[in-house]
Amino acid sequence: MGQQKTAPENGTRESERRRTILRAAIDVFARKGYHGCRIADVAKEAGVAYGLVYHYFKNKDELLETVFETGWSGFIARARAVAESEGPLVEKVRRIADVAFEAYRVDPRAVKVLILEIARSPAGARINRQTAFVDVIRLSAQMFTHAKEAGELRPDVDPLLASALLFGSIEMGLTAFVVGLADARDAVMLERAKAQIADSFLHGVLLGGASAQAEPAKAEPVKPEPPKEEAPSDGAPLKREKAAPKARAPKRG
Amino acid sequence: MGQQKTAPENGTRESERRRTILRAAIDVFARKGYHGCRIADVAKEAGVAYGLVYHYFKNKDELLETVFETGWSGFIARARAVAESEGPLVEKVRRIADVAFEAYRVDPRAVKVLILEIARSPAGARINRQTAFVDVIRLSAQMFTHAKEAGELRPDVDPLLASALLFGSIEMGLTAFVVGLADARDAVMLERAKAQIADSFLHGVLLGGASAQAEPAKAEPVKPEPPKEEAPSDGAPLKREKAAPKARAPKRG
DNA sequence: TGGCTGGCTGATTCTTGAATCAACCAGCCG
DNA sequence: CGGCTGGTTGATTCAAGAATCAGCCAGCCA
Numbered sequence: 001m002g003q004q005k006t007a008p009e010n011g012t013r014e015s016e017r018r019r020t021i022l023r024a025a026i027d028v029f030a031r032k033g034y035h036g037c038r039i040a041d042v043a044k045e046a047g048v049a050y051g052l053v054y055h056y057f058k059n060k061d062e063l064l065e066t067v068f069e070t071g072w073s074g075f076i077a078r079a080r081a082v083a084e085s086e087g088p089l090v091e092k093v094r095r096i097a098d099v100a101f102e103a104y105r106v107d108p109r110a111v112k113v114l115i116l117e118i119a120r121s122p123a124g125a126r127i128n129r130q131t132a133f134v135d136v137i138r139l140s141a142q143m144f145t146h147a148k149e150a151g152e153l154r155p156d157v158d159p160l161l162a163s164a165l166l167f168g169s170i171e172m173g174l175t176a177f178v179v180g181l182a183d184a185r186d187a188v189m190l191e192r193a194k195a196q197i198a199d200s201f202l203h204g205v206l207l208g209g210a211s212a213q214a215e216p217a218k219a220e221p222v223k224p225e226p227p228k229e230e231a232p233s234d235g236a237p238l239k240r241e242k243a244a245p246k247a248r249a250p251k252r253g
Numbered sequence: 254m255g256q257q258k259t260a261p262e263n264g265t266r267e268s269e270r271r272r273t274i275l276r277a278a279i280d281v282f283a284r285k286g287y288h289g290c291r292i293a294d295v296a297k298e299a300g301v302a303y304g305l306v307y308h309y310f311k312n313k314d315e316l317l318e319t320v321f322e323t324g325w326s327g328f329i330a331r332a333r334a335v336a337e338s339e340g341p342l343v344e345k346v347r348r349i350a351d352v353a354f355e356a357y358r359v360d361p362r363a364v365k366v367l368i369l370e371i372a373r374s375p376a377g378a379r380i381n382r383q384t385a386f387v388d389v390i391r392l393s394a395q396m397f398t399h400a401k402e403a404g405e406l407r408p409d410v411d412p413l414l415a416s417a418l419l420f421g422s423i424e425m426g427l428t429a430f431v432v433g434l435a436d437a438r439d440a441v442m443l444e445r446a447k448a449q450i451a452d453s454f455l456h457g458v459l460l461g462g463a464s465a466q467a468e469p470a471k472a473e474p475v476k477p478e479p480p481k482e483e484a485p486s487d488g489a490p491l492k493r494e495k496a497a498p499k500a501r502a503p504k505r506g
Numbered sequence: 507t508g509g510c511t512g513g514c515t516g517a518t519t520c521t522t523g524a525a526t527c528a529a530c531c532a533g534c535c536g
Numbered sequence: 537c538g539g540c541t542g543g544t545t546g547a548t549t550c551a552a553g554a555a556t557c558a559g560c561c562a563g564c565c566a
Binding site for chain 1: 288386390404405407409411415418420421422423426428429432434445450456457460
Binding site: 291292293304307312313 | 522523524525526527
């Protein structure tokens with residue numbers, strides 16, 4: 001395929017092979033977990049020889065490290081852009097939720113690995129990882145600090161903690177899908193979850209507060225939600241009630 | 254120490270030794286992570302011979318499993334009690350946060366292991382674990398469902414998701430301490446964080462909405478909580494700073 | 507054509523650490 | 537005392553799987 005495969009050039013600088021292996025690693029990690037798989041699995045998934053993995057990556061750990069950097073850097077960049085942009089806090093929070101959910105929509109497996117294997121990787125964990133997670137939280141904490149100074153936040157809210165809570169909500173919301181608590185194949189559901197996360201975070205869940213979608217300050221690009229005549233969402237919640245174009249995506253194991 | 258060490262009796266039925274090993278396991282897991290330590294480490298920490306660990310536990314996995322059950326069952330029992338009790342949602346949410354933070358205060362290491370190693374253990378994870386986590390969420394989801402029926406919740410809030418968000422907030426709040434983002438040795442800080450988590454979740458972080466402690470539409474019929482004179486949760490950041498008795502102590506109700 | 511180069515291969519080697527087990531050491535009972 | 541029982545020990549065994557390495561092969565240039 002890549003005609004000019006002569007090493008040196010290649011705009012991407014990242015050989016096709018290398019990318020294949022990385023992709024395979026993400027899939028295998030997502031399926032069996034970092035510790036639960038052997039390099040052999042990755043190689044097989046990628047359809048390459050065992051040794052080739054070592055040609056491109058120093059060792060198993062570097063492989064995970066790379067998966068991390070690849071996925072995380074993209075997310076953090078977008079999140080930072082939002083956090084540092086101008087505009088009302090409400091907007092920013094919504095957009096951050098957007099970024100996270102979009103990432104999930106585009107590549108759920110990668111997000112799963114990020115959430116399950118990396119964000120919470122135990123103490124010893126080399127490099128960034130844990131640090132990285134802390135970084136985003138610090139980053140958005142600044143956003144909250146500014147918002148607070150601008151009088152958008154309740155004065156008794158701690159910026160750092162608020163930041164942690166926002167990401168905690170987002171993460172757990174995503175986890176619900178990752179873990180299968182909610183059906184992730186349903187785009188509408190994702191959209192709804194995203195909206196609720198932002199709303200709950202901003203206005204709380206209690207009745208009587210500022211009504212949630214009160215101000216569509218900025219019209220959402222999509223309006224997948226009808227009048228919100230909430231269905232009797234009993235204990236069997238996040239499972240789309242009535243009919244729905246059951247876009248049956250094949251459950252890839 | 255029980256003089257009568259003859260096996261059969263012993264009210265606890267759990268030998269002193271066994272408990273020592275379990276404790277050591279918690280500490281070591283918390284320090285180096287499950288995969289990052291060997292049985293030998295646990296044995297050394299406990300001050301017993303390598304083989305003894307296997308005398309009390311079938312294998313390494315059972316050890317983790319036990320750590321899990323031990324810590325988790327206690328938490329889930331308390332959480333369930335709160336969720337199924339009578340009273341306004343506001344109260345329940347606060348008390349659930351209480352339970353979680355109290356657990357942390359009592360045994361931070363154990364909580365760390367629970368959060369880092371078990372709650373998010375990757376896919377394949379045997380038994381409960383992941384399931385257990387899902388269970389609490391389902392459990393509290395019911396609580397939200399009832400609250401919704403009682404008109405305490407905004408109608409557009411999905412119970413299951415709300416539940417996930419609550420625990421997501423709690424977990425991330427705790428994680429902030431676990432990871433060292435915030436100083437966990439300060440009891441006041443913990444108290445403050447706990448309060449903010451409940452408040453933010455209930456009323457949102459925005460200024461202007463229902464003021465934090467504003468009463469929701471439905472007045473609380475019960476006043477089950479004693480004054481609970483808590484630390485003044487002012488706006489001070491997670492880093493304890495000098496006085497800033499910014500008035501407003503969120504004395505609920 | 508023949509000699510290079512470098513991506514690629516996979517059997518082989520080496521390490522790590524889980525799990526086993528034969529022996530040891532009380533205290534106890536007959 | 538001598539034989540039991542059951543907690544305790546730690547060297548030994550063993551399997552898993554990470555990392556290595558001696559080469560293979562395809563394309564390329566002289």
